[in-house]
Amino acid sequence: MQHFRDYIFLYLNGQPRKLKGAQAFLTVTEYLRQEQLLTGTKVVCAEGDCGACTVLLGAVKPGMPISKLQFLPVNACIQFMHGLDGCHLITIEGITPDDGSLHPVQQAMVEAQATQCGFCTPGFVMAAAGMMEGNGGQPASNAQQAKNHLTGNLCRCTGYQSIIEAMLHINPKDFNSVHEKWHHADVHQDLLHQLEIPVDVRHDKHRYQAPATFNQAAHQVKHSGHRLFAAATDLGVQHNKGHWQDQQVISLHLIPEAHQITIHPEQIIIGARVTLTTLEQQLENSFPEWADFMHVFASPQIKNNGTLIGNIANGSPIGDNLPFLLAMDALIHIQGPDRQRQMSINDFYLGYRQNDLQDDELISHVTINHKPANSFMRLYKASQRRDLDISCVAAAFYLVFDDQQYINSAAVALGGVAATALRLPAIEQLLVSQHRDALFDSEHQQQLISILNEHIQPLTDVRGSASFRRQLAANFYRRFVAELATSVGVADGL
Known part of the structure; x- marks a missing residue:
């Protein structure tokens, strides 16, 4: 019979914490403020938008050497304590030097008068x-x-200029990293040891399980019907709004393969727990367009915790990454209790937030093929503000050319214009076999835009009207063609 832990284990400002029962199901801010009286961590929006709750998190992964651990800012208001199993949590009370002086950032903020309320x-x-x-x-x-670095933080008193000045004039002389202060070798080994033991914590209607393999996870999903849990960037908001109270979840954080991103000559394979920050850092060379796009996707606090496969499973029609994945015909790896299967993401979505996963299945990995050299891709997003905002419309355009600059294959994908993010094969068929220069003809562009408008069904909501979304989609295509023309030196002809 397999041994399970009935507790969550983490370190808080250098001190071990073993959480059982109700404490394991508190949000991080509830635990810090109410249980530990560490009230320096504030709560304002409770949605992961304002950053007042920012803490530093060192997420130890199975087998991780201490040299690889990074302490990254995350939102505490939408994270649960069970999501911190195996982590080292640092609050603002934990960053100050032992002599009681201010942290260099705090000192810089004081000197720049970089605080209002x-x-x-x-x-x-x-x-x-x-x-x-x-x-x-x-x-x-x-x-x-x-x-x-401050994209995920909002000052409602508009004190940004002084805050930026403070960031530029931090004195590094007295800097002492929290890694050196708190996370010693014995702490790291203690956390690694705990990560070797599966978890099963229960309290009232709540249950949190963390299996050691994908197969075990699929068996637990089959028999319990619990939700798979990664970063809670969506579930945490639902919980705080009163829409998700019974926490019955399964985490994949104890599975080593879930944290791996493997770059092969022809493709990359991304595990279920690979964060968006890791993707952004590691894909600069393979997919520079995608890496650039991620610069305006969410905030550092969200990307340091959120996962790509969480986006895929969530399936929001305005999920920023979905048009790219659809255009690349990403391959989804699906794990069941006694089987594995693969399918294209273009066949995965069946309707609004509906997908082809069975009740006993989960997504373990996603595979994306590298782009050939003779290709051209652009990713676009329009929202009410540039950073940290939900898309009104997102788009991916991807063309592959032969040696004579005829289009071998085409992909056009949009988000925010239907019940799901979608590919537009009708437009793709008109593009294939065309010479590149034909795209610069205004009549050809208008023909494609007319067909595009026939195949999308945008809604009117608070982010934009249906007609506005149609115009955005058309303008994205015009922009794509203009940027293609610029890249080949014929922009003056448009």
């Missing part, structure tokens, strides 16, 4: 401290880098 300040400090942790203890090199 102050409610958001701890979150800004933790996001900037995370920047220093990953930046060799150095401040932001320029204003844009500072803004990139």
Whole structure:
């Protein structure tokens, strides 16, 4: 009979914590503020948008050497304590030096007078401290880098300029990383040891399970019907809004393969627990368009925790990554209790938030083929603001040419214009076999746009009207053609 832990194990500011029963099912902010009286971590939006709840998380993975561990900023308000099993959690109370002086980020904020009402300040400090942790203890090199790291933090008192100035003038002389302060070799080994033991924690109607293999996970899904759990970036919001109260979940974090991204000469294979931040960092060379697109996808706090396969399973028609995956004909690896199968993501969605997964199946990996050299891809997104916002319309356009610049294959995918993100084969068929230069003809463009409008069914909602979405989709295609023309030096002819 297999041995299970009936507790969640983590470290908090250098101290071990073993959570059983009700504590395991609290949100991180509830545990910190109510159970530990660590009230420096604030709660404002409870949706993972404002960043006031930012903490640093060192997520230890099975077999991970201590040198690979990074402490990254994440949102505490939409994360559950059971999601921190095997992690080292650092709060704002844990970053200060032992002598009681201020952290260099805090000191810089004071000197720049970079705080207004102050409610958001701890979150800004933790996001900037995370920047220093990953930046060799150095401040932001320029204003844009500072803004990139603070995308997930909102100051409602509009004190941004002084905050940016503070980020540029952090004195690294007294910086002491939390890794060096708290996460020693014995701490790391303690967490690794716990990750070798599967988990089964129960309280009232709640149950949290963490199996050791994909097969075990599929068996547990089959017999319990519980939800698979990755980062809770969606479930955490639902919980805080009162829509998801009985936490009956299964986590894949103890499965080593789930954390792996493998880059082969012809394809990449992405595990179910690979975060969006990891993808963004590792795919700069393989898929620069996708990596660039991710710069405006969510915030660092969300990307440091959220997963690509969570996006796929969620299946939102405005999921930013779905048009890219559809255009690349990504292959989904599906694990059942006694079987495995694969299918194209273009066959996966059956309707609004409906997919082809059976009740006893889960997604273990996704495979994406590399683009050939003679190809051209662009990804677009329109939203109410540039950063950290839900798409109104997202699009992916992908063409592969032969040696004479005729189109061998084409993919056009849109999100936000139907019940699911979708491919548009009618347009693709008109593009295939065309010479590249034919795309620059205005009549040809208008023909394709007319067909595009026939095959989408956008809705009118708070993010945009149906006619606005149609116009966005058309404009995205025009922009794609213009950028293709620019890339081959014929822009003046458009």
